[in-house]
Amino acid sequence: MRRLALVAAAVTLAGLTAAPASAAATGTITGLGGKCVDVVDGGTANGTRVQLWTCNGGAAQQWSARDDGSVSALGKCLDAAGTANGAVVRISDCAGTTAQRWTADAGRLVNAAAQKCLDATGVSSADGTKLQLWACSTGANQQWALPTAPPPSGGPCPQGPFGSPLPSPTLAATKIKDGFTFLEGPTWDAATQTLLLSNMRDGTGAENVQPSEILRYTLSTGAFTTFIANSGSNGLAISRDGRSIVAATHDQRTVSSYDLATKQRTTLASSYQGKRFNSPNDVTIGANGTVYFTDPDFQRADRPDQMGGKTGVFRVSGGVVTLIDDTIREPNGIELSPDGKTLYVGGNATGKVYRYPVNADGSTGARADFASLGGTDGGTVDCAGNVYQITYGDGKVHVFSPAGVALGTISAGRNATNAAFGGPDGKTLFITSGIPSTGGDNGNFGLYSIRLNVPGWPY
Template sequence: MTTLSKPLLKLGLLTAVSLGLIACEQQSNQVSTASSVPVSSAGDSAISSLAANAACEGVAPEGDLIPERIVAANSTRTEPGLYEGPVWINDSLYFSDFVFSEGFPSRIQKLDASGQMATVLADSGSNGLAVDNDGLLVAGTHKYKSVSRYNVATGERTSVAQTFAGNVFNSPNDIAITADGVIYFTDPAFQRDAAPGGQEKTGVYRVATDGTVTLVDDTISNPNGVTLSPDESVLYVNGGGEQGVLRAYEIVDGVPQAGKDLVTGIHIPDGMAVDCLGNIYLTEHLSRQLRVFTPQGEQIAQAKVDANLTNVAFGGAEGTTLFLTGAGSLWKIELGITGSAY
């Protein structure tokens, strides 16, 4: 994002179209839904004005969106598993591909602009992916119970965050990175059995640029998706299982404040992305559903797919293609707006 954590323009890796992340007013057309329960009031400081001072050229989606399955990306594995952590870099979509057998073996796959699939790293042990300021992949790695950094060209892995309070993490999952390199990640217990050890609670963490790890929140059961508003003034985290929440944390002087539940009644929330207007694209895993919320927590759009859904990211030649990952499947939705590349 322009000073954003997950921008299409970030690092100069993405197409020039992502310049649309730089400015525009929040669209006024909002459609509420009975299944959406916004909690914050419109007067809530930064949470109610995420797009007020930024701007982009684009139109927010509304109503029913129609995903298109990318057949070339259908899994060829014989055992069940999930695609996760999509991130768009240059002209390709990278994502984790793991199975449910012992240790949750995982690899990183790439779908290029021509529709060709290739395995980039055969044994990454990864879930959520992001890209840092050096163009390296940052991954939540359940295999190592840490946040890792990968050089895709060489396969070299280095550790970004290994422990907190003397213990390894449970199974680092989703990731968001600020423009100045601060990393936020969720640590649920979904793949905790991949390796020995873990934390007493599931949590959300912040990794400073000097590597210092601090706890943001340990009150959400199995926190999952994490993302940042376009101006990096608000951190979003979801989790909580069948009665899940979308929680917003105002960031003051680089430090997340106490969280406020923006939306409740979410059924098993999973990964998220934001568009350049600040709208939040949230997946519901077992409901096989994508829901789009304004920064105020009002639902404006939705989409259904035919397999369990895990995560979303913007990409494509124009930066306006929304990619969705799920159970051995990829989908895409063509939109009229750009958004976060992971």
């Protein structure tokens, strides 16, 4: 569990005391059906109930999540009128009581006094649905997307300078859980303190396309659950506002966005100059919202080639798709440096990792070689700008300084596919690796983790 503020708090619910409430984030809280938590009729009297209502941008739907665990709107705090199932949730004068303290846990809002969750009555998303407390479950009527705090001026990374990222030049990650068919695309959701990742299955149907789902791993409980079924996803990246996942979706040969609150899918890019992509694979997102992605043909399956045999690197901004490079055979992992000025791309079939300078408008300059590394798959970067590049065949993460100096390796399983930083302090590296299926979904992939010295860049 974590306090509502996006900064982790080192206190337990049992010992909370009233603290100066500095505003950590202000905005809407959305739930079932994409509806907003709303103060009935915009009333400010103590005891005014809260409800679900179509989002309208009004003051009655603007909530401030604060460092002390309180949530306020219209100058009053979100408050529970009891601790039993069905207890009314309302607004009242802010008093620093545990009835007004809330903790975010895997998308739920847990009341400190009752240890019960904010719940939309009747599992309804109709306008006017009243909110209550109820025993916590995994139901959609207890899933909430919180307002997101703006990052500090330097972004989500702490102030440097940073030391060596690796405790030792040769490391081995620890397996968390296996038994999955083929894991890919991990990305950390700071709002829920969970890891999202794709689980791909064997191809089906006339065109032999691989189905997949997005799983959610909750670090605090160790639980794995299906977050979005039939997502068709491979690589994933959390959006800069923390409200959606951008996904390389091979099922439709597109790049998509999934709203984290409603799970609604939106297509961001479906073709280039009228031609369908091969099978978008990995994604990363710039500060201005530009999405960069690779388009190898690994998951194109038996669908026709519309790219003339070429595999490419693209960017999409404002709905416009631009080709970056179509001379890399099987480009795979793609990452941006923390300052947004360098784009890294792994050439799976070329034996190279490449870098491109990124301009202020999101466009890219001439390609240069960064490192020699065959069989590259996904990767990530840390807050010091070190590059973590996966090689599939040997199950390793190769770590390079921003200058391209090899710093060491991390072993994880047999066939590593991707990696992402996460955890409360951002210093846990999660790695997907395992044995691919030979038919009948008999693959055995696992999620691995290791603690490192430098926190990671989340995008």
